[in-house]
Amino acid sequence: MLKSETEQHLIAALDALSIRKPYFSGAVSETLLNRYLESKPQPGCSSLTHREREVVQLIAEGRINKEIAGLLSISIKTVETHRASAMHKLNLRTTADLVRYAVRNNIVQA
Known part of the structure; x- marks a missing residue:
């Protein structure tokens, strides 16, 4: 049955x-x-501040800290702080990891 x-x-x-x-x-x-x-919040990208995202984008575009500081009218130390904060939030270790993240998350085009 x-x-x-x-x-x-x-x-x-x-x-x-x-x-x-x-x-x-x-x-x-x-x-x-x-x-x-x-x-569920999207990992990484949404946790970055606007400024951290800008810094990540410029790093991924190949800019050095001094250039980024000039473009954003902030100190080099502030650029370094934003970079370190973004890498910490995203659990990344190297600049290559950061660039890879930016490309994969459409922060910058490859």
Whole structure:
């Protein structure tokens, strides 16, 4: 005898609960996943300030700190601080990593 969809969900839920596992129907799982993906902040780029993003873009374009400082009317030390902050936020170690990040996230064109 075929079980109704509701009975199948109920049995699956009881089986999961009997081994102390959560149970969500397909529709609930899909809704939870969609809400999570919609609310999940995008890594990296959105966590950068506007100025950090500008500095990352200019670094990726091949500018040196002195040039960036002149273009943005800030000190070289401030450029270094923005660069270090961006690299820390993005968990990057090298300038090459920073350039790769900028290209992959459309901050600069390759």
